[in-house]
Amino acid sequence: MRCRLPKREEGALHESKEAVSGEESKAIELWPTKKDEKACDGPVKPKIVFFGEKLPLKFHEGLDLIQGKRLEYLKELKVGENEGGCDLMLVIGTALAVFPFCSSPTFVPDGCPTVLINLNNTEASHYDFTDAYEHPNRLFLPGKCDDTIIQ
Known part of the structure; x- marks a missing residue:
C-alpha cells in the first residue's frame, strides 16, 4: 500500500x-x-510500534507510575495518589519476549498481584505465572484474551 x-x-x-x-x-x-x-x-x-523502533515516552512514563514515582507534570494526580505504585498489574496477550516491554512485570512493587491473561504461560521468557510457591503474587489465566476477560 x-x-x-x-x-x-x-x-x-x-x-x-x-x-x-x-x-x-x-x-x-x-x-x-x-x-x-x-x-x-x-x-x-x-x-x-514496530520491532526495533523506540517506544513512545508514554511507555516510560507508565513504568515510572507503576513504580510509584510521582510525575510532577501529571496534574490530574492528587497528592497521595499513586503512592507505592500500582495495586494490580494485568498483562494481557503477550509472551513477554521483547525488551523493554517484557521487563514491565519487574517494575511492580513487592507484593503487587500480577495477572497474565494469555494462551500460554510465559515461563520461556523467564516470567512463570504458574509457580505459586516461587511467585505467590502471580496468577495465570489461560485462554483467548477476550473470552477470558468476559468470563
Missing part, C-alpha cells in the same frame, strides 16, 4: 481502504481527505 495523502503532522494514509481487511484494518487509522490534496506516495504506517 502507498500513501495517497499529503504528509501532515497528524499522519498520512492510503487510498485503498478496501485493501485492508479484517484485523489489520483495526490497526490503521484513517484521516479525512480533501479532494484537492496531492499524493505523497510514501509508505503507510499503522499506529503501532
